Amino acid sequence: xxxxxxxxxxxxxxxxxxxxxxxxxxxxxxxxxxxxxxxxxxxxxxxxxxxxxxxxxxxxxxxxxxxxxxxxxxxxxxxxxxxxxxxxxxxxxxxxxxxxxxxxxxxxxxxxxxxxxxxxxxxxxxxxxxxxxxxxxxxxxxxxxxxxxxxxxxxxxxxxxxxxxxxxxxxxxxxxxxxxxxxxxxxxxxxxxxxxxxxxxxxxxxxxxxxxxxxxxxxxxxxxxxxxxxxxxxxxxxxxxxxxxxxxxxxxxxxxxxxxxxxxxxxxxxxxxxxxxxxxxxxxxxxxxxxxxxxxxxxxxxxxxxxxxxxxxxxxxxxxxxxxxxxxxxxxxxxx
Ligand SMILES: C=CC1=C(C)c2cc3[nH]c(cc4nc(cc5[nH]c(cc1n2)c(C)c5CCC(=O)O)C(CCC(=O)O)=C4C)c(C)c3C=C
Ligand SMILES: [Fe+2]
Ligand SMILES: [Fe+2]
Numbered sequence: 001x002x003x004x005x006x007x008x009x010x011x012x013x014x015x016x017x018x019x020x021x022x023x024x025x026x027x028x029x030x031x032x033x034x035x036x037x038x039x040x041x042x043x044x045x046x047x048x049x050x051x052x053x054x055x056x057x058x059x060x061x062x063x064x065x066x067x068x069x070x071x072x073x074x075x076x077x078x079x080x081x082x083x084x085x086x087x088x089x090x091x092x093x094x095x096x097x098x099x100x101x102x103x104x105x106x107x108x109x110x111x112x113x114x115x116x117x118x119x120x121x122x123x124x125x126x127x128x129x130x131x132x133x134x135x136x137x138x139x140x141x142x143x144x145x146x147x148x149x150x151x152x153x154x155x156x157x158x159x160x161x162x163x164x165x166x167x168x169x170x171x172x173x174x175x176x177x178x179x180x181x182x183x184x185x186x187x188x189x190x191x192x193x194x195x196x197x198x199x200x201x202x203x204x205x206x207x208x209x210x211x212x213x214x215x216x217x218x219x220x221x222x223x224x225x226x227x228x229x230x231x232x233x234x235x236x237x238x239x240x241x242x243x244x245x246x247x248x249x250x251x252x253x254x255x256x257x258x259x260x261x262x263x264x265x266x267x268x269x270x271x272x273x274x275x276x277x278x279x280x281x282x283x284x285x286x287x288x289x290x291x292x293x294x295x296x297x298x299x300x301x302x303x304x305x306x307x308x309x310x311x312x313x314x315x316x317x318x319x320x321x322x323x324x325x326x327x328x329x330x331x332x333x334x335x336x
Contacts, residue, residue, distance in 0.1 A: 006095050006114035008121040009083050009335055010044035010107060010139045011288065013100030014073040024057035030102045036108045038199060040310045061224040063295050066248060076100070078288040082274055085326045090158075090207040090333060095119065101135070104210070107142045114154075121155035122147075126328065127287050129168060129279075131161035132229040133203060163216070163227035164234045171324040173238035173282055179280055180239070185310060186296045187269065187276040188241060190232040191297060192285040194250035194259040195224055213260070225260050226317070231284045247271065252292050267296045268301060279305065281315045287325065289318045 015026035031037050033046045039047070064073070071077040071287055083098040088095065095117050099110030114122055126139045140158050146152060162168065179185075198208040204223060213225035218232075220226050232248045249267035253259045262270075271279065281301070283293045293315065302313040319325035 001118055002093070002156050003118050003120035004093055004331075006097065006117070006119040007086065008097055008099055008110055008122055008124045009064070009074055009105070009127060009329075010078065010101060010124065010144065011079050011112075011127040012290075013102035013104075013137065014075045014290070015061075015064060016103055018061055018073075020058050020061045022185050023061040023064055024053050024101050027057055027060065032114060033102075033134075033138055033249075035141065036134045037216060037327050038196070038202070046284050048280065049110050054142070057082075060291075063291060065301075067291050067295055068151045069295045073290075074294065074320075075288050075290040078318075082288075082326065082329075083280070085321055085323075086329050086333075087152045089326050089330045091299045094333070101142060107139070108146045111143065111146050115150065117194065119154060121157060123159065123333055124296075125332060125336075128285070129161060130163050130192070130224050131286055132224045132271050133199055134161055134195060139311050159332060159336060160222060161227060162226065162328075162332055163231045165328055166234075166244045167324055167328040168319070169231070169234045169238050171319055171328065172235055172282060172316070174324065175319075175322070176235075176239060176280060176282060179316060183278065183280075185279065185280040185312075185314075187271055188229075188239070188246040189249060189264070189271075189281045189302075190235065191249050191267075191280055191281060191283055192228045192231075193292060194263070196290065197258045197260055200260065208260075224290045228285065231324050235282065235284060251296060262299075264301060265304060268305050268310070269308055270335045272305065272310050277309075277311040279310065280315055281313065283315065283318060287319045288320060289320060293318055296316045 015022040031052055034042050037044045079098050083096045083133040092305055097110040098105035099105055099115045126136045126145050128135045212220055213223050214229055216226040236246050247267050249258050249264040251264040253309035281297055283297055286293050298315045305313045
């Protein structure tokens, strides 16, 4: 019997339904992760169970109801379709399994699917182009927790990041060019999910000083902010943009601690003040459309932009199940 290579694709996860109890369950599991709310466990317990989950769940559930489709939550159905497409692209020497860091299908169940096949090694491929302790780090930790209980420990290859993969950059650029043919834009925004500044400092004390996070190099290769800058630089190059044509910003801040900057809402206000009225927006930390793209960028930031006097706000959809994105993942697997 020929042994196969297992591929564990992992994304963040989404609630099982947009009901308040399911959203609360999701938020609890997500935010009780010590890599996400990285404060002392007792403080985290009271913050999440006493404040965030009770008050945020009803508000988030309302937004999830807007996002939900006949096929469910986009993050999940795009993930399932992507796993099928990658399986077809890789062929029968590979077994692809999809897991979500929070809720379902769990990483444990996705790994169990691989454990039941004749597997020689497992490649863990988080669906986050840029490394963050709160996402990729947490996925790696959960995989290690699960497999540490197995009698036979598999050979594991952990992918940490791929912020400038040329095929991924080309896919984002191709998606954006479609809108550039239809409309003239006077500015471009690359907006990324934010992180508390302290999480970057914990990973590397030099972070956020002396321009550590502005230039990507071998030395700071896992600095989230520097990786976002590199993704943007490569994407701008692929689109033929000069530095003055685009802005990089960070969204989805939670709580009152400082997160990495500039913030997307402040950037929108600055750009409108500077007279930019037509903006094309990319969301390159998300590889599938989700609450943070469709609703936050596509609706809430659009509203803010128009309220401040902007005219045309266009969000570029995410990679979802684009054939070149499937090729990108295939290439990462074949080179792992
Ligand atoms: C792309 C990478 C992501 C990073 C980095 C990240 C960090 C991070 N997120 C929160 C809090 C929330 N994020 C929420 C939703 C959400 N976050 C990501 C990705 C990253 N998060 C995605 C893809 C999604 C959408 C999931 C979906 O179901 O569509 C939410 C829930 C929604 C809400 O209530 O706003 C929270 C909360 C923190 C605190 C954090 C880093 C510390
Ligand atoms: Fe998030
Ligand atoms: Fe840094």
